[in-house]
Amino acid sequence: MSVILCTAGYDHTIRFWEALSGLCSRTIQHPDSQVNRLCITPDKRYVAAAGRNNVKLYDIKSSNPNPVMTFDGHTNNITGVAFHCEGKWMVTSSEDHSVKVWDTRSGTLQRNYMHKAPVNDVVIHPNQGELISGDRSGTIRVWDLGESRCTHQLIPEEDVSVASVSVASDGSLLCAGNNKGNVYLWRMIQDRDVTNIVPIAMFQAHKDYLTRVLLSPDVKHLATCSADHTAKVWSLDSEFVQAKATADAAVKKETNGDVKSGDSPTQQQQPNGVSSATTSNRTPSDIWASGQHSEHRSSMADSALGLIPPDSSKGDSSSLVPAFPSPPDGLPMDSNTNTLYLETTLSNHQRWVWDCAFSADSAYLVTVCSDHYARLWELSTGQIIRQYSGHHRGAVCVALNDYSEPR
DSSP states (O other): OEEEEEEETTSSSEEOOTTTOEEEEEEEOOSSSSOOOOEEEETTTTEEEOOOSEEEEEESSSSSOOEEEEEEEEESOOEEEETTSSSEEEEEEEETSSSEEEETOOEEEEEEEEOOOOOOEEEOOTTSEEEEEETSSSSSEEEETTTTTTEEOOOSSSOOOEEEEEEEEOOEEEEETTTTTEEEEEEEEEETEEEEEEEEEEEEEOOOOOEEEEOOTSSSSSEEEETTOEEEEEOOOOSSSHHHHHHHHHHHHTTTTOOOSSOOOTTTTTSSBBBBBGGGGGGGEEEOOOOOOOOOOOOGGGTTGGGBBBTTTTOOTTOOOOOOOOOOTTTOOTTTEEEEEEEEOOOSSSOHHHEEEOOOOSSSSEEEEEEEEEEETTTTTTTEEEEEEESSOEEEEEEEEOOOOOO
């Protein structure tokens, strides 16, 4: 059981797979409801299945088909679930507008945080002291567990549902995806006990609903899943072949004197061909959409695009320009498409792609789809290595743990 791979969905079953052979090794019935999300404990001992009103915890190593613990308290679909690094507590999000923290040893509710709309996803920051959740109104909230309060509120696009959030394994990046297919990326900077959140990139990853965003364990890739029947993998790595070639060409061009050092900063062309002198009349949304970079980092980034203190009014942010640093502070962006560099498009799905999971080495991705299948992809080639067949209705969630050590 060094590799735990399981999927679930609308057929009320949880299926465990032998990752290499593609065979289903065990099926657990979940008669109460469909399963919306799965999460494996860091020690690989249990899997949490989030259903309509509760989360059931199953023993992976036991043949007992019944849950060893049930967490009751939500009043609508549970949309997200994640475990503390040592499995001592669990967080859930729900369409009942709440984010709840549970003691996994006693099953008791420890924290209850409220949004003003159904919550679609929640993740735990690697520092184990903050939660990040996104809701249907377009709001992302950061919760400080120590102070038990919301410390940041981000609204990338008002009234556009935030379908998914992901935080980097090293805590450096926060990513969100919404129902317009747009992806937003922020740099998370720890300054003593304070987390500063700075917007660094926005792009349209899909032209249809985005169902999942996921940063890879090595923080070099970003996976996005969509209703457009595809999953895509984007590069965050400045050493990615295309990104490096573009950067080298830019250096060569500057070295050859094509860029005159005496040019006025107000007339220099930005990567998208718009001079920085024109930015003052553009809204934050315009600048997100263009991928344009500002020449400076400033506190105005805290207000632009909804980085608003949770209790303050939104006010007029139309004149505020968020900072978009170039690498190494920023991310390598393709100036031809105003997106991250696209590594591969996984396009053999027949219906909506709902969820995905990276392998520990970030070299493989498992996707699940409404066409009933789960698929294992080799990212270097974009090819399907295994296809897992057994669900007789849509598969909507997947969990994978192939780490050699507990995490």
